[in-house]
Amino acid sequence: MWLWNLLLSIIIMTHVIAQPCIDIKDKACVDVCPVDCIHGSDDDSQLYINPDDCIDCTLCVDACPVDAIFSDDDLPEEWAEFKEVNEKFFA
Numbered sequence: 381m382w383l384w385n386l387l388l389s390i391i392i393m394t395h396v397i398a399q400p401c402i403d404i405k406d407k408a409c410v411d412v413c414p415v416d417c418i419h420g421s422d423d424d425s426q427l428y429i430n431p432d433d434c435i436d437c438t439l440c441v442d443a444c445p446v447d448a449i450f451s452d453d454d455l456p457e458e459w460a461e462f463k464e465v466n467e468k469f470f471a
């Protein structure tokens with residue numbers, strides 16, 4: 381069972397855009413994402429990563445000027461809700 385849980389946690393791992401993106405939205409991450417999984421309109425307060433398409437390449441992490449992007453298992457506690465915020469955008 382532990383092996384299944386480990387595999388599951390690897391399979392569903394994604395990257396998440398958190399609070400520092402709000403009102404910045406310079407789209408630097410969009411330009412480097414190889415699978416085009418970062419979205420959001422001009423009316424949205426931030427951009428969002430589609431967890432179903434993200435391949436965890438980490439290229440967006442270095443591209444972000446305000447350190448808003450994290451692996452979901454490395455998301456700071458104060459921004460934990462942003463995992464769901466990103467998921468809900470694509471629901």
Ligand code: SF4
Binds near residue numbers: 435436437
């Ligand atoms: S980790 Fe890679 S695939 Fe996922 S959003 Fe960032 S650039 Fe795109």
Ligand code: SF4
Binds near residue numbers: 400408445
């Ligand atoms: S690079 Fe960072 S601040 Fe810019 S849109 Fe992406 S997540 Fe937001």
